[in-house]
Amino acid sequence: MSSHRSIGLGVVGSGRMGTHRARLAAAHPGVEYLRVMDISLEAAERLAKTTEADAFGDDLAAVIDDPRVDAVIVSLPEDTHVDAVVAACASGRPVMVEKPLALEMAGGSKMVAEATAAGVDLRVAYSARFLQKYFVGRDHVHRGQIGQVVGGWARVYSTRAQGLAILRRSVHATPVMDVLTYLVDLVGWYVGEDVVPVEALARGHGVVFREHGFDVDDVTSATLTYSDGSVFGFDVCYMLPMGFPTTGQSIRFEVFGSEGALLIDDDHREQILYTEQGHQNAYAGEQEVNLYFLGSQSAGEWADGRMFGRVAEETRTWLDYLTAGTPCHLSTGKEALVTLAATLAIEEASRTGEAVSVERP
Numbered sequence: 001m002s003s004h005r006s007i008g009l010g011v012v013g014s015g016r017m018g019t020h021r022a023r024l025a026a027a028h029p030g031v032e033y034l035r036v037m038d039i040s041l042e043a044a045e046r047l048a049k050t051t052e053a054d055a056f057g058d059d060l061a062a063v064i065d066d067p068r069v070d071a072v073i074v075s076l077p078e079d080t081h082v083d084a085v086v087a088a089c090a091s092g093r094p095v096m097v098e099k100p101l102a103l104e105m106a107g108g109s110k111m112v113a114e115a116t117a118a119g120v121d122l123r124v125a126y127s128a129r130f131l132q133k134y135f136v137g138r139d140h141v142h143r144g145q146i147g148q149v150v151g152g153w154a155r156v157y158s159t160r161a162q163g164l165a166i167l168r169r170s171v172h173a174t175p176v177m178d179v180l181t182y183l184v185d186l187v188g189w190y191v192g193e194d195v196v197p198v199e200a201l202a203r204g205h206g207v208v209f210r211e212h213g214f215d216v217d218d219v220t221s222a223t224l225t226y227s228d229g230s231v232f233g234f235d236v237c238y239m240l241p242m243g244f245p246t247t248g249q250s251i252r253f254e255v256f257g258s259e260g261a262l263l264i265d266d267d268h269r270e271q272i273l274y275t276e277q278g279h280q281n282a283y284a285g286e287q288e289v290n291l292y293f294l295g296s297q298s299a300g301e302w303a304d305g306r307m308f309g310r311v312a313e314e315t316r317t318w319l320d321y322l323t324a325g326t327p328c329h330l331s332t333g334k335e336a337l338v339t340l341a342a343t344l345a346i347e348e349a350s351r352t353g354e355a356v357s358v359e360r361p
């Protein structure tokens, strides 16, 4: 039997993800103290009311200096993770930060270096790992059921409602850096830490995001070669029209081995809701549809006061790990840095048309 302990939690960022995380934490039996924070005091106060948090504010230092806070979740926009993660790591507290770790190597390396120096367990929330289909699939691959992994294909699409919501939050959070990154993380998790991406090839094209003022491709198609010779194709398209019925990520994930194949259909077309009343996308409110793929909301869904799906499973797993010592398969900071290097190489390969070596962190 594992021993249980209660913890105090600080949630930095009270936006969409911070709200999910704080609500889940408030319902977790191991969390006895909750402090929420946001640069917007109004957002922090709103979340504190929703979760009946013990404290809230707009000052990061107050979270770090709070002796009742034992662990920190950083749910901030992609380009603002560094200060909060470095401060939390320097204070010796375990950290879970939203993906991607950063949008450039300097910031990502700084966070991992600080965590390593302080002996802190830094985890990065690549939530797709927490869907049953990817977890079970990986277990079969690791047990050798498809033989030696030779390569595969992974693609993800969504509507421009999602893409624009992300770009408006962080202008450099392109579909490659912000979304394809999940698939690069999944492949890295499948092939194991000893096998790393070494070279990127890519092409991209776009008109829709540019019409909206963002110099970003709508469609990118990339190939990563790994250190064991395996080759994976990665494709992303985040500009489907607003009326298209996905409200999050629709994914295909396929791994081929010398003795078999793993084919995962994560398009969400098996669960459809039609309503004359209109359904508003919880993440990108601009999108209102009558027919939609129920279950396509990336983070997961709330129903009757409970959250289901990958972010719920992920948050509970991390909190269980901290409070009861149970296993935790969240990406480590070091794994996330390898993923960051690979996505940056894909961006450069797409921009230059050249083969690009993936930086070794």
Ligand SMILES: NC(=O)c1ccc[n+]([C@@H]2O[C@H](COP(=O)([O-])OP(=O)(O)OC[C@H]3O[C@@H](n4cnc5c(N)ncnc54)[C@H](O)[C@@H]3O)[C@@H](O)[C@H]2O)c1
Binding pocket: 012, 013, 014, 015, 016, 017, 018, 037, 038, 039, 040, 043, 075, 076, 077, 078, 080, 098, 099, 100, 125, 126, 127, 169, 178, 298, 299, 311
């Ligand atoms: N795992 C998933 O399924 C998933 C889904 C969506 C987003 N994400 C990731 O979560 C992160 C946050 O995304 P989001 O949708 O919650 O964004 P959001 O814009 O809804 O929330 C971000 C919050 O951070 C606050 N903020 C901004 N700068 C700050 C600062 N310096 N200090 C304190 N507060 C600050 C904003 O006021 C806002 O309330 C991103 O890294 C994103 O990629 C993950």
